[in-house]
Amino acid sequence: MIPLEEARRRVLNGCRPMAPRELPIDEALGCVTAEAIVAGEAVPPFANTAMDGYAVHAADTTGASAEHPVKLRLCGTLAAGGAPDRPVGPGEALRIMTGAPFPAGADAVVIVEVTQPADGGESVLVQQPAHPGDHIRPAGEDIAAGQEVFPAGTVLGPGHLGVLASIGREKVAVVGRARVGVLSTGDELVEGAGALRPGQIRDSNRHTLLALLRQAGCDGVDLGVVGDSEEVIRGAMVRGIATCDALLTSGGVSMGEFDYVKKVLDELGEMTWMQVAIRPAKPLAFGTVDGRPVFGLPGNPVSSMVSFELFARPGLRRLMGYPVDTLDRPRVQAVADERLGRRPDGKLHLTRVVVTYEHDGRYHASSSGGQASNLLRAMALANGLALVPDGDGIPAGAGVEVLLLS
């Protein structure tokens, strides 16, 4: 057996970032930038008003109050999208709406709430003094022309895409989402809802793995189910590798007589078969075929999910250019609300737990159910994997590190 960290090191070594490509910004959510983004223009592009009100000369409003308002002559109205056609002169006020360009001459905005129309709309009464700069948003306040807005290696979220749009970028160079094929292997597996013959079970792994890929920011490709035949597995892998950036298989990597996945992977490319000191998900076949990572995950439904979290997710995110600190799901320190039992066996146990954040300001964890690697429902109910080190388990009330799954 090898330690988890050694197995992860081997996996991450085989997952180098893919070549960058240009994507329309609306297709780039969750992708990692492959270029530093430099603004070609300022945001906002011109000084404008932050409030609905009047553009004035601040000096004209000195001493204004509700009892002694200052009267200014209205010289026009300017909406957002309009452009001022002349400067605002002394003693004048320009009615102005949020987002409208700030006119020359004036130096402050008086908000509409402290004014009153007068002279049948010819004038306005200002009831509070304004100060130069009040409610004016200067050009380039958010972003200056020529400024680097995001470095290469930025994970693009909704706000980033808005910023790209605001500086006039329609495309962005990113590493891109990985296309990842998912193949289930096993003679016993049945697709869909048809009747089960003796010895058959339904394939669940493809569905969980395709969903996990979507959560991880990958494009999953369904490669179906194949039986335990060396030729058939080889054919499916070769076809998958031809159209995908990476592959996930489940089943056929243990010590069974018909576990052909690791054999085929070894023939097709560089493969390392590992017995990792963890429970569940001890066996893992990882290899590269034509430089593309292939993860031979174990077949037990919980094992395949745990193996995905510990190996495939960080590996695939590295493939997609994610920074090192964003490869894994977050870890938190939690209090065990009950004993998380286990026996010494030289392995790190990943105990499925329900984690809650309580009023005491701490995370609390308790088992989500049976911990055998075939009990998928207890995995589905869990929102965390407690990292229970080798030994006799975590006593109730003690601290435990938890990988948050959602």
Ligand code: AMP
């Ligand atoms: P294996 O890793 O092929 O030895 O499979 C281990 C266990 O997982 C066996 O009980 C299999 O029937 C089960 N299994 C393998 N693949 C799947 C799958 N795609 N969906 C559900 N169970 C599976």
Ligand code: MG
């Ligand atoms: Mg099998």
